[in-house]
Amino acid sequence: MAFSSLSPSYITSPSLSPQLFMLMDDSQSSTSPPPSSSSSPDTPKPRPRQTQKAIAALENELDFLRDECATINVVLTSLRDAYVSGSPNSQEDAANKEVLTAYDDLTSKVIQLERKVKILEHELKSTQGEWQGLFCQ
Numbered sequence: 001m002a003f004s005s006l007s008p009s010y011i012t013s014p015s016l017s018p019q020l021f022m023l024m025d026d027s028q029s030s031t032s033p034p035p036s037s038s039s040s041p042d043t044p045k046p047r048p049r050q051t052q053k054a055i056a057a058l059e060n061e062l063d064f065l066r067d068e069c070a071t072i073n074v075v076l077t078s079l080r081d082a083y084v085s086g087s088p089n090s091q092e093d094a095a096n097k098e099v100l101t102a103y104d105d106l107t108s109k110v111i112q113l114e115r116k117v118k119i120l121e122h123e124l125k126s127t128q129g130e131w132q133g134l135f136c137q
Contacts (some may be wrong), residue, residue, distance in 0.1 A: 054127050059122055068113050075106045 079102055 051130050072109050
């Protein structure tokens with residue numbers, strides 16, 4: 001979905017909350033050597049505490065995304081009501097400009113939400129793999 005009215009700041013905005021970034025930095029900066037594993041020696045064995053923190057961070061991020069969805073729903077409902085119930089006088093330039101601005105704002109929120117969902121899906125699959133690795137050994 002490409003919209004020419006979006007500014008580059010929407011494209012480069014971070015998709016994860018600061019807590020999740022900190023958690024990712026903590027797990028990546030671990031200095032302990034990975035334990036030997038028969039399946040793949042390059043992947044470190046996940047620690048249950050870190051995995052629980054990752055799950056908690058994902059849950060917090062999903063709560064945030066629910067709020068984003070509620071915001072998008074309110075804006076969509078407002079746009080629909082304004083457009084459907086609008087009188088012929090509301091077709092003036094000022095009203096159209098306001099609707100277009102709201103639509104652009106909504107579009108940027110949808111794009112950001114899509115990115116966040118994709119990242120969270122990836123993180124969730126990764127975390128599930130770590131949990132399966134803990135219990136399958």
